[in-house]
Amino acid sequence: MDTMEIPNFGTVAVCPYNNSHQVPVERMQKHLVRCRRQYPNAKMAVCPFNNAHHVPEQELSLHTKACPDRAHMETFKYAISTNRNTLPQTGVYVRADGTTVEATSPPMDEVPDNEENWDDMDAPRYDPQQYCLNNPIIRKATHMTASEKRRFYESERARHEMLKKRNA
Numbered sequence: 673m674d675t676m677e678i679p680n681f682g683t684v685a686v687c688p689y690n691n692s693h694q695v696p697v698e699r700m701q702k703h704l705v706r707c708r709r710q711y712p713n714a715k716m717a718v719c720p721f722n723n724a725h726h727v728p729e730q731e732l733s734l735h736t737k738a739c740p741d742r743a744h745m746e747t748f749k750y751a752i753s754t755n756r757n758t759l760p761q762t763g764v765y766v767r768a769d770g771t772t773v774e775a776t777s778p779p780m781d782e783v784p785d786n787e788e789n790w791d792d793m794d795a796p797r798y799d800p801q802q803y804c805l806n807n808p809i810i811r812k813a814t815h816m817t818a819s820e821k822r823r824f825y826e827s828e829r830a831r832h833e834m835l836k837k838r839n840a
């Protein structure tokens with residue numbers, strides 16, 4: 673955004689919707705919200721990192737790559753990843769190519785750069801099968817033939833014996 677020093681007044685910026693609007697920078701954010709409503713057909717997009725950045729739609733992806741507020745969003749993106757199951761609110765997701773999408777959950781096919789990198793930072797997944805094998809829980813033998821059941825219970829007995837010894 674272009675800014676100008678006005679003597680005895682302060683710094684003003686030119687409104688991207690109408691360049692005859694010269695607005696003090698500290699009031700620009702509010703002005704943009706109101707001004708945007710005056711120009712509903714303006715091909716302007718709001719930066720996902722800072723809602724005081726209104727840029728022409730075709731420049732948004734360029735802007736989001738270079739936006740000085742992007743650093744905050746990297747943290748935010750990480751927070752989304754680790755709390756994915758408990759975050760129902762809308763977030764802004766940055767795709768690999770720098771474009772963004774607003775959604776309540778990461779569009780799975782649209783965030784390919786996130787998945788691999790974060791998997792190893794996640795807590796180990798709860799695996800009921802594994803949990804069962806390592807704990808003395810009685811497993812039920814269902815959908816088995818008689819001989820399969822016999823073998824199953826034999827192996828269960830052996831497994832419980834082993835667990836008893838190990839935990840003794």
Ligand SMILES: [Zn+2]
Nearest residue numbers: 687689693707
């Ligand atoms: Zn304006």
Ligand SMILES: [Zn+2]
Nearest residue numbers: 719722725739
């Ligand atoms: Zn920005």
